[in-house]
Amino acid sequence: MDRDRDRDRDEDEEDGIVRITSHLLQVKPPNDYEGAKTDHSNNIDGAGAVPRPGDSSITAILAFSDFIAVCGSFAYGCAAGYTSPVEREIMSDLSLSTAEFSLFGSMLTVGGFIGSIVSGKLSDYIGRKGAMAISDTFSLAGWVSIVLSQGAWSLDLGRFLQGVSVGILMFTVPVYIAEITPRNLRGGSVLINQLMICLGISTMFFAGTVIQWRILGLIGIIPLLVQLLGLFFIPESPRYLAKIGKDEECEAALQRLRGDAVDISLEATDIEEYTEALKQIPEGNFFTLFQRQYKYALTVVLGLMIFGQFGGNTGILFYASEIFESAGCSTSIGSVAMAIIQLPSSAAGVFAMDKSGRRPVAMVSAAGMCFSCIVTALSFVLRENQWSRIASPYLVLIGILGYSVAYTLGIGGIPFLMMSEILPMNIKGLAGGLASAVNWFSSWIVSYTFNFFLEWSSSGTFFLLAGINGLLVLFIAKLVPETKGRTLEEIQESVTHISQENTHTAS
Numbered sequence: 001m002d003r004d005r006d007r008d009r010d011e012d013e014e015d016g017i018v019r020i021t022s023h024l025l026q027v028k029p030p031n032d033y034e035g036a037k038t039d040h041s042n043n044i045d046g047a048g049a050v051p052r053p054g055d056s057s058i059t060a061i062l063a064f065s066d067f068i069a070v071c072g073s074f075a076y077g078c079a080a081g082y083t084s085p086v087e088r089e090i091m092s093d094l095s096l097s098t099a100e101f102s103l104f105g106s107m108l109t110v111g112g113f114i115g116s117i118v119s120g121k122l123s124d125y126i127g128r129k130g131a132m133a134i135s136d137t138f139s140l141a142g143w144v145s146i147v148l149s150q151g152a153w154s155l156d157l158g159r160f161l162q163g164v165s166v167g168i169l170m171f172t173v174p175v176y177i178a179e180i181t182p183r184n185l186r187g188g189s190v191l192i193n194q195l196m197i198c199l200g201i202s203t204m205f206f207a208g209t210v211i212q213w214r215i216l217g218l219i220g221i222i223p224l225l226v227q228l229l230g231l232f233f234i235p236e237s238p239r240y241l242a243k244i245g246k247d248e249e250c251e252a253a254l255q256r257l258r259g260d261a262v263d264i265s266l267e268a269t270d271i272e273e274y275t276e277a278l279k280q281i282p283e284g285n286f287f288t289l290f291q292r293q294y295k296y297a298l299t300v301v302l303g304l305m306i307f308g309q310f311g312g313n314t315g316i317l318f319y320a321s322e323i324f325e326s327a328g329c330s331t332s333i334g335s336v337a338m339a340i341i342q343l344p345s346s347a348a349g350v351f352a353m354d355k356s357g358r359r360p361v362a363m364v365s366a367a368g369m370c371f372s373c374i375v376t377a378l379s380f381v382l383r384e385n386q387w388s389r390i391a392s393p394y395l396v397l398i399g400i401l402g403y404s405v406a407y408t409l410g411i412g413g414i415p416f417l418m419m420s421e422i423l424p425m426n427i428k429g430l431a432g433g434l435a436s437a438v439n440w441f442s443s444w445i446v447s448y449t450f451n452f453f454l455e456w457s458s459s460g461t462f463f464l465l466a467g468i469n470g471l472l473v474l475f476i477a478k479l480v481p482e483t484k485g486r487t488l489e490e491i492q493e494s495v496t497h498i499s500q501e502n503t504h505t506a507s
Contacts, residue, residue, distance in 0.1 A: 058185060059259045061234070066189055068230035069176050070196040071223040072132055072169040075139055077200020078220040079108060079162045084321070084335070085208025086216060090155070093213070100152045105318070107156050109447055111163020112170070113440040119171035120433030128176040128237045131168055136224045139165035143224075147217040170416065171436045175428065178420035179237040180257055183487050187353035190420060194413030195346035201317075205339040238268075239488070242275040243425055267487075274489040275425060289431050297422045297495045300479055301435045304415035307472040309442035311369055312465040313407050315450030316400065322451070326458060327379055327396035334397055338404050345405040349413065357484040358417065361410040362476045368406025370469035375399035377462035384459060399462075411472070415439070421483045424492040 083105045091101050115135075123131040138161045145158030174190045181189040200223070208216055235253035242250040251268045258264050289298055316323065324334035352361050376399030383392040415435075423431045453461040483491050 057182075059257065062180065062257050064230070065180055065234040065257065066177055066192065068227055068234050069132070069173050070192050071227035071230065072135060072173050073193045073196035074200040074203075075136075075220065075223040075227070076166040076169055077197040077202075078204050078223065079139070079142075079166055079200075080197070080317070081201035081204030082208070082216065082220060084318075085205055086213035089213050094149065094151060094155070096152055096155075104152065104155045104159055106444070106447060107159035108163040108166070109314075109440055109444040111160040111165075112167040113163075113437055113444060115164035115167020116171060116436030116440045117167075117433055119168045119436050120429035120431070122168060123172050123175065123240075123432075124243075124429035127240055128172055128179070129231050129234070131172040132176070133228060133231055135165045135168040135172065136228045137165075138162070138168070140221060140224050143217050143221050147214050167436060167440060170439070171419075171432050174413075174416040174420040175432065176237055178417070178488065179239040180235070180253075182258070183485060185354060186421070187358060187417060187484060188350040190417045191346070191350045191353050191413045193416065194408060195343070195350055197412075198342040198346045198408055202339040202343060205335060239271055239275070239425065242271050247272055270487065270489055274493075286430060286434075289427055289434065294424070294427055294431070296479075297424070297492075298431055298434075300422060300481070300495075301415065301419045301431065302438055303475050303479065304411075304418055305435050305439040306442050307366075307468065307475055308411050308415045309439060309446055311366075311407075311411065311469045311472060312373065312403075312446065312450070312462075313412070314443045314446045315453075316403060318447050319450055319454065320400065322454065323376075323400060323458075324393075324396065326454070327383060327393050329393035329397050334400065337397070337401055341401050342404050342408045346408040346412070349409045352409075353417070354484060357482050358414060359476060359480055359482045362414045362480060363473055365406050365410025365412075365414070366469055366472040366476060368409070369403055369411065370466050370473065372399045372402035372406055373462045373466035373469060375402065377459045377466060380457075380459035380462065418480070418483070421488060421491050422481065422495045424495075 083101075087101060090096060090104075091098075096104070115138075119131065122134065126134070142158040142161030142163075142165065145154050145161065147158075149155045149158065174193050177190050177193065178186055203219070204216065207219060211219070235256050236249070238250045238254040238257070241247075241253060250272065251264065254264045254268050254271075255262070258267075288294070320335055320338055321331040324331045349361060349365075376396055379392045379395030379399060381387075382395070419432055419435050423435075450461075453464070481491075481495065486494075
């Protein structure tokens, strides 16, 4: 009987997917973009592209909404970059041991893991704007606790609260941007999230060299206040409004985002019909995520999250000074160079994402990370065997800077972009929360173990990272879909069918 019930439930869900497909086909004009949909390798974003629902130019309110959203990303960058420049000053002022400061730094990932678990459901229950407001409240409390700290416990509490905040933001911000932005601008707009994180980190790196640690904490509060105030003036996600049955508010928000002169009827109908069809699928739970129609999307998102973290970025970011010092390179030159070089590479990723596509940028990024780890590993081989102690510092600088460029170009933001694009609306909260939790847990593992691996063998550590990033290249080539130039409804409908087709083929 249990098998019969499972079969009936699967059939109900397959019927729901069929209804989604039929609704999508009903609202598309027959001569508008069916050809573009069947051939996604063509450049359908540039000159000569066929106009489609969801195509639009950027408007003032859209730009302002994106800006307010990525203020949260800048705040995350400030939190992530805070500990490195103030380590010695805080340890001296509060008489902290190395172990106590290490715990303080790592509490960001612990809080991030907790925040990511609730991020999806919170965003579904109170909306994207509400989730951002809650996140800002946690982070404000965290900064106040750090700035007023007189001992280790209040530092740890503040860092934990910051972690909860960024755990929520790292799901909500890219999802909100993806849901409000036209398909022809979506990739670059979501990648601004990564650019602002890098800008926040760089701001802390530079300001931390001249500003006392308590004052530096006050700087981290500024983007939170800007976002909290701005949330009163930006619209809620139209797709979220459609999901909760507020069709009129959905159309009003969409019209506001696209401009009064734009006909939004086709795009609004697309969203509302797709969302209505999703409601026909029975409400699921956590185990629903692992059913066959979702396995492809979930595999892609989780794979990118895991490979992206185990590729080593968190460890390299946290222990950059130690890496440079062990290779005989100036830590100040290396750290400042890292802070500077991330900004243009992140900006390049923003522009490349909607021009070249997600897959090419991701593969170039992962390949660059792999090659840079090999260069860094070779620099330590030269130093460990005393073959060329002069060349070693230059090679490690080239390797780490090359890694930073490659990571921020694509892999730093693409996992969250894909999460916001390919997860269907009916499981986005649950699946997005799971993906964010996996990302943070992987980040904690890397940040905790990286120093031990360096003590074991610096060259061996980077050869291992090169191997992981090489596997990431293969993963992208084999599984990651191209989503450039497609509406969210098209993407989500297609990936659920890819999963079903793979299941039928395997059976």
